[in-house]
Each structure stands twice: as C-alpha cells, then as structure tokens.
Amino acid sequence: MDAHEKITTVLRESPLLKTLPDLLLSALAARAVERSFTAGETVFNAGDHGSSLFLIASGAVDIVINHHGQEFILARLGAGEPFGEMALIDESPRSAMVRAASGDLVAIELQRRDVLEALQIHPPTLYEVLRLLTGRLRVSDSVRVQELINKFEELSEVNRRLERNYNATLAALSQALDLRDQAVFGHSERVSAYSLTIGEALALPEPQMHSLRLGALLHDIGKIGVSDSILRKPGPLTTEETQEMRRHPSMGKRIIEEIEFLKPALDVVFAHHERWDGAGYPRGLSVENIPLTARIFAVADVFDALTMVRPYKLAWPTEKARDQIVAESGKAFDPRVVNAFLLVYPQFVDVVKRALMDGDGSP
Numbered sequence: 001m002d003a004h005e006k007i008t009t010v011l012r013e014s015p016l017l018k019t020l021p022d023l024l025l026s027a028l029a030a031r032a033v034e035r036s037f038t039a040g041e042t043v044f045n046a047g048d049h050g051s052s053l054f055l056i057a058s059g060a061v062d063i064v065i066n067h068h069g070q071e072f073i074l075a076r077l078g079a080g081e082p083f084g085e086m087a088l089i090d091e092s093p094r095s096a097m098v099r100a101a102s103g104d105l106v107a108i109e110l111q112r113r114d115v116l117e118a119l120q121i122h123p124p125t126l127y128e129v130l131r132l133l134t135g136r137l138r139v140s141d142s143v144r145v146q147e148l149i150n151k152f153e154e155l156s157e158v159n160r161r162l163e164r165n166y167n168a169t170l171a172a173l174s175q176a177l178d179l180r181d182q183a184v185f186g187h188s189e190r191v192s193a194y195s196l197t198i199g200e201a202l203a204l205p206e207p208q209m210h211s212l213r214l215g216a217l218l219h220d221i222g223k224i225g226v227s228d229s230i231l232r233k234p235g236p237l238t239t240e241e242t243q244e245m246r247r248h249p250s251m252g253k254r255i256i257e258e259i260e261f262l263k264p265a266l267d268v269v270f271a272h273h274e275r276w277d278g279a280g281y282p283r284g285l286s287v288e289n290i291p292l293t294a295r296i297f298a299v300a301d302v303f304d305a306l307t308m309v310r311p312y313k314l315a316w317p318t319e320k321a322r323d324q325i326v327a328e329s330g331k332a333f334d335p336r337v338v339n340a341f342l343l344v345y346p347q348f349v350d351v352v353k354r355a356l357m358d359g360d361g362s363p
Helices: 003-013 024-032 114-120 125-181 187-201 207-217 223-224 239-246 249-258 260-271 292-307 319-329 335-358
Strands: 033-037 043-045 051-060 061-067 068-077 096-100 105-111
Touching: 003 024, 003 033, 003 051, 003 105, 024 105, 043 187, 051 114, 105 114, 114 125, 187 207, 187 292, 187 335, 207 260, 207 292, 223 249, 249 260, 260 292, 292 319, 292 335, 319 335
Parallel strands: none
Antiparallel strands: 033 105, 043 096, 051 105, 061 068, 061 096
16 A cells, blocks of 8 residues: 555545545545654644644544643544644644654644645535534533643642641741740741842752752751750850760751651751861861852851850840951851852841840840
C-alpha cells in the first residue's frame, strides 16, 4: 500500500469524513500529509494559529490546557478521531496544546482550505463536522474545563489553608523557644524581620528568602538540648558551659535534618555562628564557604543581641550597634551583607523602637 492509499484508508475509516464520496476523498488524500511523533512530543501548542485539521492514524493524543501554571488533560483521543477541529471555523490561535500520549503517533494533517472545499461540495459531511464541533464545545470547553478549573481552585484553597497552618505552627514553635529563654522574648520574630529586610536589599531569589525566613525562626532550636541553668544564667559562662552552649547548632541540625519540610532552614541553623574570618563554630567555615543565608542572619542576630537587654548586659543604642557591626565587617561579617545592612538600617531602628515600647527589650 502506497502513501496515498494509506492516507485514503485513514480518511475513509474516520467517522468524520466517511460520508465523503470516493472522488472527493481521494482528492483530499492527495493533498494530505502523514506526520509522525514520538511519545510526549508536541503536535501544536496553545496559541499557535490553527490552519490544519488532524486525523489520528495510529497512537493517541492528549488535549492539554494550562491554568495558572497547572496542566489539565481535557481528553485522550485515539485512532480514527480528529483533533484541531476548531481550525475549520477560523484560523484563530489554538485554545489547547496537543501532544502524543504514548508510543508513536501517526497523524494525517489536512489543510483547512482543502477540507472546507470538500464540505462545501458535500453538505452531509458538513453536518457531521458541525455535530462534532458542537459536541466537543459542549463537553470539553464549557463543562470539562470548568470542572477542572473548579477542582484546581479547591486544591489551591486547601494549599493556602495548609500554608497558613504551617506558618502559624512555625511561629508558635519559635515563640516557645523564646519563652524558654526569657531574656530574648520576641527575638526570633525580630531577627526574622531583620534577615528578610537584608535579603530583599540583596535581591535574594524566593527559594533563598524562604530558607532565610525558616532558618531565622528556627535558628536556636538546638537550645532545646541546653540546660536551663546555662540558658538562663545571669553571669558569664564557664569554659564547660560555653562548650555546651556552642553545641546548639549541631543539635539543631540533628533535630531538623530528618524533617523534610524543615530542611531549607538547615544552613542558617547549622552555620549562623560561623565567622567570615573562620574563627566561628561549629565548623570554622570562612568567607563564601559559609552559606549566604547564614551570613545574612549573623548580622541580624548580632544587631538584635546588642540592642536588647540581656541578663549580662544593658541594651546598646542602635547607632553603637550599627558601628560595631561596621567595625566587624571583613572579620565576623561578610562585607557585602554589612553594606546591605547599612542601606536598610533605618528600618531596623524602627523595629527596636517598637520592641522597647512593647517591653520586649526590657528585663
């Protein structure tokens, strides 16, 4: 069987064109083209201008729409079925994407003008085409699409509720950690605000901002393993007590590294006491070996520690705390982060003022 005979057979067996007389069918087949596609390959995209009707010789296709970045499969069509039929009405952009569903797809492509000429000559076939168009519009475009969009909106609302609950749980956990260390109430909320402000000044992409937000809230989770006598001690710590306190980044890492949705916080939790000059802990990392989110948080953390009252010190004026951070640029802190901090420093002053008014910075 030659190519022309093969195409003619496909057209004759198609429910759409089977009523065409043999002469018209043969003429249409002579102008048609056989096209092959591999599984997953796109036949045409939504937005492409429609100038062709396709008939499936073998294989199958998926009709796919995209709604807010989410793909929905409207239908799967098999051998003998047409697709791209809206091109028979006009050559407007396609409303959906079509791709080969599985295995190899062989489709016969018919030009719009050729099909319309045949339909004008043979009205009974035009009737079959109109019946196909109205049926697919009724089911696919109006009902099926709306059902899928409604389902997508329902799932989106569920995701929004889950995210709200997730954020509320994290906030409650960070507050519980602050309450255990009575001297730093509100600390996690403030350092989170400071960190994100610096992150915005550095134009951090959203995945890093998420890691920074999560890490700031959970940075001291490892202090769960530090005894109250050390955590609440009003005076200087002994060497042994300092060693125990310095274990909290490693303890924090062990707590969260097995919890999948907390893993983005890992860099800040484990590295927020590292120093730019390599004199920090627990690993003695230096310069850009320290994750950027941890370098940002380190500045926010020290600023809050300096400007709030602690059992062992009075609160520093914000200007003095700023000058101290500048003095440690290139030593404790990444100079680029310090420069970003200076750009947004006035916002930090406002946070300190509110904290002092609310009593968060008082003993």
